[in-house]
Amino acid sequence: MQEDKINRNTNKFILLYIFGVIFFVVVFWMFGQTYISNNSNGLTASINFAIDKNQGVWQIASNLEEDSLIKSKVVFVIYSLFSGHFSEFKPGKYRLSDELNMRNIVNIITDGPQEESVTFYPGMTLKE
Numbered sequence: 001m002q003e004d005k006i007n008r009n010t011n012k013f014i015l016l017y018i019f020g021v022i023f024f025v026v027v028f029w030m031f032g033q034t035y036i037s038n039n040s041n042g043l044t045a046s047i048n049f050a051i052d053k054n055q056g057v058w059q060i061a062s063n064l065e066e067d068s069l070i071k072s073k074v075v076f077v078i079y080s081l082f083s084g085h086f087s088e089f090k091p092g093k094y095r096l097s098d099e100l101n102m103r104n105i106v107n108i109i110t111d112g113p114q115e116e117s118v119t120f121y122p123g124m125t126l127k128e
Contacts, residue, residue, distance in 0.1 A: 049094045057086055058073065
């Protein structure tokens with residue numbers, strides 16, 4: 001008799017635990033879809049974004065949020081931490097689009113700015 005009661009309580013606990021985990025996963029999935037997805041409102045804008053040499057991740061996140069490239073600086077910092085890119089942001093000038101999602105932005109600023117090459121042919125001036 002006592003063992004049946006213990007087994008029922010254990011089964012209820014396990015069932016409650018499973019539902020709790022499922023609820024937790026669904027809530028964080030919805031949260032991720034809201035905050036990690038792109039910010040685009042249908043109009044595409046290209047934004048010049050700069051990272052200075054001694055900027056920390058919080059300042060970078062604040063600047064991205066001010067430029068409306070991300071929705072939440074806290075989520076950006078947490079995402080950067082858990083994705084392993086927290087301290088890998090490279091200084092430089094970037095051209096970012098508001099169509100990019102947070103994952104793409106993190107990948108771009110950890111890869112570093114793209115180099116631009118200019119070719120001067122003999123006889124050319126800077127004006128040309």
